[in-house]
Amino acid sequence: MQTQAINSPSIWGYLQLMRPANIVTAWADILVGYAAAGGVSLMADVWAGNLTTNELTPLIWLLLATSGLYGGGVVFNDVFDLELDRVERPERPLPRGDVSPRAAILLGSGLLGIGILAAAQVGGVSAVMAIAVAMAALIYDAFGKHHPWFGPLNMGLCRGGNLLLGISVMPMMLSQRWFLVFIPIVYIAAVTAVSQGEVKGGQQSTGWLAIILALLVMAGVLGLGTLDVYHWRYCFPFTLLFAGLVLPPFIQAAQDPSAMTVQKAVKSGVLSLIVLDAAVAAGFAGWLYGLAVLSLLVLSRFLGNLFAIT
Numbered sequence: 533m534q535t536q537a538i539n540s541p542s543i544w545g546y547l548q549l550m551r552p553a554n555i556v557t558a559w560a561d562i563l564v565g566y567a568a569a570g571g572v573s574l575m576a577d578v579w580a581g582n583l584t585t586n587e588l589t590p591l592i593w594l595l596l597a598t599s600g601l602y603g604g605g606v607v608f609n610d611v612f613d614l615e616l617d618r619v620e621r622p623e624r625p626l627p628r629g630d631v632s633p634r635a636a637i638l639l640g641s642g643l644l645g646i647g648i649l650a651a652a653q654v655g656g657v658s659a660v661m662a663i664a665v666a667m668a669a670l671i672y673d674a675f676g677k678h679h680p681w682f683g684p685l686n687m688g689l690c691r692g693g694n695l696l697l698g699i700s701v702m703p704m705m706l707s708q709r710w711f712l713v714f715i716p717i718v719y720i721a722a723v724t725a726v727s728q729g730e731v732k733g734g735q736q737s738t739g740w741l742a743i744i745l746a747l748l749v750m751a752g753v754l755g756l757g758t759l760d761v762y763h764w765r766y767c768f769p770f771t772l773l774f775a776g777l778v779l780p781p782f783i784q785a786a787q788d789p790s791a792m793t794v795q796k797a798v799k800s801g802v803l804s805l806i807v808l809d810a811a812v813a814a815g816f817a818g819w820l821y822g823l824a825v826l827s828l829l830v831l832s833r834f835l836g837n838l839f840a841i842t
Contacts, residue, residue, distance in 0.1 A: 560828050672690060750771055766814040
């Protein structure tokens with residue numbers, strides 16, 4: 533009976549709606565924000581026995597918060613797209629009938645609520661950040677994604693807000709690290725711009741614009757070396773890896789903007805966000821921490837083989 537329950541179409545459909553592989557990429561945003569806020573020094577003190585593991589509890593709450601926020605956001609994405617998916621993507625859980633629209637709305641609302649409540653356990657600032665991320669996600673799902681320029685910016689704000697949520701573990705650091713929000717904003721804007729051609733194919737001009745934005749992001753990551761607390765030598769190998777994973781599929785999508793090529797580029801772009809986060813995290817907290825963030829890529833790719841990413 534237990535095995536049948538796990539394999540039931542509805543439970544599998546719920547998991548597909550939540551896009552587990554993408555949720556793992558959101559964890560990376562939190563971890564890089566945590567590093568930028570100086571939270572890794574707390575980890576070192578815990579490892580050394582100078583502090584108790586209770587000092588790491590806020591990080592756990594924020595990881596739970598981003599899981600709920602991202603999961604809820606992508607569930608509502610499919611809710612708002614139901615009629616369109618009946619035509620263009622009938623294999624998705626809602627048009628296929630594995631999950632009812634009412635159940636999906638309850639799931640998405642519950643996940644967003646969990647995300648906000650979990651963030652509130654860290655503090656009022658984190659709760660406000662979580663509410664802002666949830667609102668940005670819903671705006672994107674309902675309206676933003678249908679606009680050629682506002683859609684990419686809107687999604688970038690969702691991921692940028694997620695990074696700030698990680699920094700909010702130490703609220704006073706938000707005023708010193710707020711500019712980091714532009715890294716995910718620009719990069720996710722590039723990926724989202726490409727993703728607009730997933731179903732019917734895209735345009736070459738959009739593909740080349742995405743490449744330019746990705747190059748600007750890499751320059752920005754290395755440019756953070758101007759900060760006293762940031763070491764560009766640690767982030768450099770991760771940045772090279774990021775370039776190797778992102779640029780080839782982006783270039784291919786620019787040269788051949790067919791739907792299949794674009795989908796591959798988007799999948800690579802989403803998963804490579806972990807590598808981008810690892811590069812920034814390594815700059816702030818050293819290469820070992822960068823490798824820890826990078827290890828999430830293994831989990832995300834595994835889940836990406838089981839569940840849809842786009």
